[in-house]
Each structure stands twice: as C-alpha cells, then as structure tokens.
Amino acid sequence: MRKPADMFDRDYEWSVLTRFVQDEQPGATLGVVSGRRRQGKTFLLEGICQAAGGFYFGATEAADAESLRRIGAALTEYVRPASPFHFHGWAEVIDALLGLGRERPIPVVIDEFPYLAKANPELPSIIQEALRPLRAQRTSSRTRLLLCGSALSFMGRILSGNAPLRGRAGMDLLVRPLDYSLAAKFWEITDPKLALRVHAIVGGTPAYRREFARGDVPAGPADFDDWVIRTVLNPETPLFREPRYLLAEEPELRDPALYLSVLGAVADGNATRGGIANYLERKSPDIAHPITVLGDVRLLSRDVDVFRENRPTYRITEPLILFYHAIMRPVWDQLERPGSAGRVWQASRRRFAANVLGPHFEQICREWALHYAEPDLFDGLPATVGHGVVHDSGTRTNHEVDVAVIGVSDRGKPPLLAIGEAKWNDVMGAGHIERLRRIKEILARQGKFDVGRTKLLCFSGAGFNEKAREAAHSGEVVLIDLPMLYAPATR
Incomplete structure (x- = not known):
C-alpha cells in the first residue's frame, strides 16, 4: 500500500501496519498501537484505512451508551445497510466489526480505545471472548482489528500479566518520537x-x-x-x-x-x-x-x-x-x-x-554511538551504551564517563569497546584525552571489563584543538563533532 505523500518518514511503522493489514491468513487478528499524543498515530491509522478501504472510529470521552450510538452511526455510514445499526452492547459491535472481514483482509481501527474501556471496563474481556480461537465469527473473518491509545500506562497493561487480551494480539506497535x-x-x-x-x-x-x-x-x-x-x-x-x-x-x-x-x-x-x-x-x-x-x-x-x-x-x-x-x-x-x-x-x-x-x-552522543556510529568504529557490536562513574580507590576519587560502549560478552569479561567524554561548549584538547586514558587504566586494574580494544571518544559541540587532532591520528582516539553526529541527517 502506498504511504500518504505528506507523511514524513514513518517507513518502519507503515511497513509493520501494512504487513499486518494485508496478511491473507484466515481468522480475525488483533493489533495494538500505542504512543504519546502528537506523534502521528491517528495520521498513520487513517492513512492505512484509506489505502486499504478500512473502517476507522475515533472514540471520545463519553458515557458507554453514547459511544455505542456513535460507533453505530459510523458503521452505518461505512456499510450503508438497508437499516441502520442500533447496538445494545459491545459484543454486538465487535461481531459486526468481525463481519467486515468476511470477504478480504480489512483494517478496522478503534482509536483512543482507553476512553471506551474507562466507560466500560468489561470491553477487553468482550474482545477476548469475540476472538476465542474456535469461535465461528472469528474463524470466518479476516478483520484486522487495531486498538490504539495514547494513555501509555493503560496501553502498557493491555497485553501484560493477567490482562484479558494477553496472548491475543499478533502485533504490538509503539509509535515513538522522531530521533534527533x-x-x-x-x-x-x-x-x-x-x-x-x-x-x-x-x-x-x-x-x-x-x-x-x-x-x-x-x-x-x-x-x-x-x-x-x-x-x-x-x-x-x-x-x-x-x-x-x-x-x-x-x-x-x-x-x-x-x-x-x-x-x-x-x-x-x-x-x-x-x-x-x-x-x-x-x-x-x-x-x-x-x-x-x-x-x-x-x-x-x-x-x-x-x-x-x-x-x-x-x-x-x-x-x-x-x-x-x-x-x-x-x-x-x-x-x-x-x-x-x-x-x-x-x-x-x-x-x-x-x-x-x-x-x-x-x-x-550516546544515541549516536548505539545507532549511527559506523560499524568499523568499534571492534565489535555495541550491546549497551550508557554512562557511569568509575571510582579510583587509590586516590579516592570518582570519574564521570559520559559515554560507555560495552560489547557482547563471549564467555569472558564483557569488552569495553569505548569510553567517551561529551562537552557542548568546550574546545577539547589533550587534557580531555589524558583523563580518558587514566580512566581506562583504572578500569584495567579493576579487571571487570576487557579493555584491550577500548577506544577513546571525544564529543564536542565547540570543536577540537591541534593537540587533540594529532592524538586522533593514532587510531586510539576518535573525535566526533556536530557535523559527524548529524551525518545521518544528510544521507
């Protein structure tokens, strides 16, 4: 399905939704879409429904009876039956939505689902029963039911623990903010x-x-x-x-x-x-x-x-x-x-x-090291990128490390692929590099990490002096400035 022309990026999210919606296997399936407000979830789901001829319903904060009337009116406008829908409960609604997928796979979106569940806490259990494995209404349908919500605390629990819908969903998509x-x-x-x-x-x-x-x-x-x-x-x-x-x-x-x-x-x-x-x-x-x-x-x-x-x-x-x-x-x-x-x-x-x-x-800088650094920068695949404090017991001092890149352990000490310092306003020089070398020596004495291939990373928003640039020729030190951090944005 063609993504809307005015949708920026979201290629991954669109491909996930497309695969889910176009799945030809028999039986209705459930998907969950969540994410904070303002991230474009509704734009994504409306685009999917328009591209595949699906049904979209946006819930509002309302009493249960009003929501039943609203979805009945929306479904009447979509299906245009001989007589309008008048639902007396959500079990009837879900069966009507499953009926939309008798002929072909079709996306059916209920947006802001937490509003409906707040007014009727039994709704997740009703959907669970409607999607029971051997139930005829489910097996004869190829409805791709998508529940979407912005209340992350609620959406995070919908498929977890003993929640009624645990084990029922075939897709769980989180729409995140765009990275830097x-x-x-x-x-x-x-x-x-x-x-x-x-x-x-x-x-x-x-x-x-x-x-x-x-x-x-x-x-x-x-x-x-x-x-x-x-x-x-x-x-x-x-x-x-x-x-x-x-x-x-x-x-x-x-x-x-x-x-x-x-x-x-x-x-x-x-x-x-x-x-x-x-x-x-x-x-x-x-x-x-x-x-x-x-x-x-x-x-x-x-x-x-x-x-x-x-x-x-x-x-x-x-x-x-x-x-x-x-x-x-x-x-x-x-x-x-x-x-x-x-x-x-x-x-x-x-x-x-x-x-x-x-x-x-x-x-x-930590995000860059984890997601955007060239594969050959580190001698190994980063498993964790974080920060921390290294304690020197000899001098009883603590040293903060802004960026620490740890690789995958192979039956031994985890490899420390890199340690780095990040300065937004400072021009970095030999002093910063010597500090990283001392921290590397302390870590070598402590023996918790394999520091044999540890590189020293200097991140600066203000640049580097000549001594830092000379040190970078050795291969042990890597200088990363703002244009390098934002190189992915120019690709």
Whole structure:
C-alpha cells in the first residue's frame, strides 16, 4: 500500500501496519498501537484505512451508551445497510466489526480505545471472548482489528500479566518520537548546532512543528533566540502550555502536583532516588510510586550506571518537559505576562546551556554511538551504551564517563569497546584525552571489563584543538563533532 505523500518518514511503522493489514491468513487478528499524543498515530491509522478501504472510529470521552450510538452511526455510514445499526452492547459491535472481514483482509481501527474501556471496563474481556480461537465469527473473518491509545500506562497493561487480551494480539506497535537525526530532516534544519538546540527544546514530536508552531522554523542560528521567544515562551501559542497538558492527559497521574515536583527535582539535577526524595523532603519509599508511573508513561527513564549497577539515575525523556521545568516553571508568573518572554529568556540562557543543552548533548552522543556510529568504529557490536562513574580507590576519587560502549560478552569479561567524554561548549584538547586514558587504566586494574580494544571518544559541540587532532591520528582516539553526529541527517 502506498504511504500518504505528506507523511514524513514513518517507513518502519507503515511497513509493520501494512504487513499486518494485508496478511491473507484466515481468522480475525488483533493489533495494538500505542504512543504519546502528537506523534502521528491517528495520521498513520487513517492513512492505512484509506489505502486499504478500512473502517476507522475515533472514540471520545463519553458515557458507554453514547459511544455505542456513535460507533453505530459510523458503521452505518461505512456499510450503508438497508437499516441502520442500533447496538445494545459491545459484543454486538465487535461481531459486526468481525463481519467486515468476511470477504478480504480489512483494517478496522478503534482509536483512543482507553476512553471506551474507562466507560466500560468489561470491553477487553468482550474482545477476548469475540476472538476465542474456535469461535465461528472469528474463524470466518479476516478483520484486522487495531486498538490504539495514547494513555501509555493503560496501553502498557493491555497485553501484560493477567490482562484479558494477553496472548491475543499478533502485533504490538509503539509509535515513538522522531530521533534527533530524523527531527533535523523534519524541521528542515541543515545547521547541526541549530538542529541540536531546537531538538533540545521540542524533541522529535511531529505536531510541534506543523500544528503547535504553525510551521515556524528558525531561519538560521541568529534567529534561534527570537524563535524561542515567539513560539515556546509565547503565551499565545499552544507550545507554551503543552508541558502541563502532557501530564494532565495521563489518567494514571492522579496527583499532578507530586509528579510535577518529581520532574522538577530531576530537572534541577537531582538524578538519584535519594536526591529526588531529599529535594521533596520525603522518604525514598514515598516517591517509588510516582517514579514508576512516570516511567510507565515514558516521561522518566531509569538509566543504570554501567560501572555500578546498583546506582541508577533518572532522566527526563521528553525535551519539552525538561525545558519547561528548567526554564519556564520557576518564572511562570512572569512568562504569563505578555511581553516578558524576551527578558526572561535573556536571563535564562546560561541555565539553558547548563541544565538543558549539556545533558541533552550527552544523550545525543550516546544515541549516536548505539545507532549511527559506523560499524568499523568499534571492534565489535555495541550491546549497551550508557554512562557511569568509575571510582579510583587509590586516590579516592570518582570519574564521570559520559559515554560507555560495552560489547557482547563471549564467555569472558564483557569488552569495553569505548569510553567517551561529551562537552557542548568546550574546545577539547589533550587534557580531555589524558583523563580518558587514566580512566581506562583504572578500569584495567579493576579487571571487570576487557579493555584491550577500548577506544577513546571525544564529543564536542565547540570543536577540537591541534593537540587533540594529532592524538586522533593514532587510531586510539576518535573525535566526533556536530557535523559527524548529524551525518545521518544528510544521507
């Protein structure tokens, strides 16, 4: 099936849906599509239905009886039967949807399924019964039923544990934000430094360019500050209040103030559970639940220290949320006053560089090492790319490693393929390389990793001096600048 001409990328998602929808095997099948709002799930599913002549129904927050009337009216318009559909329960609805696939494989989409399940908690069990293996209505149908939802906490449970639909689905697709390289293409930004600064604020959510910023893209590096002022910090634009709405739209976040405070603690540099608890003046067990829920809705990531597995740290995964907590939330009252954005941004630029750009650059470097580095850069396939702290017992000092690339273990010590340092604003030189060499020596003495083929990676947003470039000729040191990080975007 031909992908819509105005759909950017999403080639992988389109191919997964196409294979599922066009599967000729007999018997109705179930697929699940999830992802945060604004990622283009509805656009994908409507496109699939248009290409394959399928049926699409978008649920809304409504009482059960109203939803039954709405889907009956939608199905009547689609099928155009002699008499309109009047459903008395969801079992009748599901059987009618299965009936659509008697002649051929056909996609049937129920979008925002969590709204329906909230009004009628028995709905997943009803679908389970309708898709019972030997049931005649299922075996005689080739309906490809797609349940879609943006409530990630709910959608994450729909196929897990003892959930009624566990084992019933033949496809489970998560629609993620565009990664940093694809986001640069989507925003049509060719300057890598500008692309990273924009991505550090709006991330890879497609709707933020098309709908929320109304296509407003920075005209160049010199326009970046004005772009921030007229879009993200402008109370008249949807982007201004979007970070608050992202939390409000998650049904599992019943105490928004607590979750906002947890995110605020992480944005302020409190990356450990103990640090978050101290910031909130609570005991560590008291924040276990909000941390878990924020992880379930993919707003918070638990990153394991690759050198000390019992020392995890937490990271905000949505750039706009981090930007809001680091820049906007502390001065919200000022920002709500028209005309204040310029003054606020001027005073916040240093904080933006330290609390937003720096950590974001480090994460981009880790993503590059895992997904985009040339195959021959490392002497082996990366299995894990993370960060951590190396403790030197001799000097009783700790050394932070921004990028650590660990390979696949083959009956021995796991190979440490590379360690790296990432500096957004610093021109890197021999001192940075010597520091990495010392860390490599410490790791060799500790004996946990095989460091025989460890390379030293220097990532910089400001460039490298001559001594660093000379060291790179040895092959032990690899220098990665912004154009190299964004090379995938130019392919």
